[in-house]
Amino acid sequence: MTDAIDWTRAADPGRRIGHCVEYHAEIGSTNDRARIALDEPGGEGLAIVAELQTAGRGRRGRTWHSPSGRNLTLSVGIRPRLQASAAGLLGAATALAVRNACRPEAALAIKWPNDLVDSDGRKVAGLLLETALVEEQLAHVVIGLGINVNWRRGQMPAEISAGATSLADLAGRDIDRIALLGRLLGALDDEIAALERGESPVERYGGASWLDGRCVVVALGEREVEGVALGIGQAGELLLQTNDGQLALAVGEVVRVRLAMASPA
Ligand code: BTN
Numbered sequence: 001m002t003d004a005i006d007w008t009r010a011a012d013p014g015r016r017i018g019h020c021v022e023y024h025a026e027i028g029s030t031n032d033r034a035r036i037a038l039d040e041p042g043g044e045g046l047a048i049v050a051e052l053q054t055a056g057r058g059r060r061g062r063t064w065h066s067p068s069g070r071n072l073t074l075s076v077g078i079r080p081r082l083q084a085s086a087a088g089l090l091g092a093a094t095a096l097a098v099r100n101a102c103r104p105e106a107a108l109a110i111k112w113p114n115d116l117v118d119s120d121g122r123k124v125a126g127l128l129l130e131t132a133l134v135e136e137q138l139a140h141v142v143i144g145l146g147i148n149v150n151w152r153r154g155q156m157p158a159e160i161s162a163g164a165t166s167l168a169d170l171a172g173r174d175i176d177r178i179a180l181l182g183r184l185l186g187a188l189d190d191e192i193a194a195l196e197r198g199e200s201p202v203e204r205y206g207g208a209s210w211l212d213g214r215c216v217v218v219a220l221g222e223r224e225v226e227g228v229a230l231g232i233g234q235a236g237e238l239l240l241q242t243n244d245g246q247l248a249l250a251v252g253e254v255v256r257v258r259l260a261m262a263s264p265a
Contacts, residue, residue, distance in 0.1 A: 010181035018185025028055040031144040034075035070151040075144040088236035092205040097187035106170035109210035122165040206232035217256040
């Protein structure tokens, strides 16, 4: 199903993020196009939307799969007025924007660092932030978002449906993708402006965390650490209680999760 829908209806010329929408029926990766657009007039904040990516990528070198006509697949390039040290907070602000935009359809939680999941931990959306630094400043950031909107679990390959779901599955009906995109661009615009004003998203981000109290294994490159997730630190780090003490992880990937064992009475 590739409906010829008018994505440009989600644009708002009064906004920095999503002032215009550029639509592609097929593209390699929307992140690559958003990066190139940053060097073109009006390229900052231009939302690049694609029905199908032939080289869509996820975090840690994974491929991002999303069939045409079902989901939201988009990227936006910005030149944020932020220090390099705020990169983690930008991910947190973006995750909150996705959560807020999806709220009318489903209550999502955030699985550190920036997956959006349902109450069972099934993934609904993923973010890929690609940054360029100049000295201590974030020169530009490409924010890539993939959201499972109307791709029902029953249509997903088994290896994806094992750990994923969609907004339509959670809401029990199909979702208007243009309205969702409009809300998402507005929420991103608000969150990033707040971050640039110096308002930290950490309290709200921590409050939305799905991992708290769960026993997790986090991959740090070749190494893995195990512990109980305690919460989120001031720079967006995962606070982990391990057998050797408390850790604050700025980067990493949660590779396994289980409920922490209650101590025997
Ligand atoms: C992840 O969870 O691993 C991140 C997935 C990010 C996927 C999006 S889809 C739009 C944008 N273009 C890409 O190539 N990737 C991101």
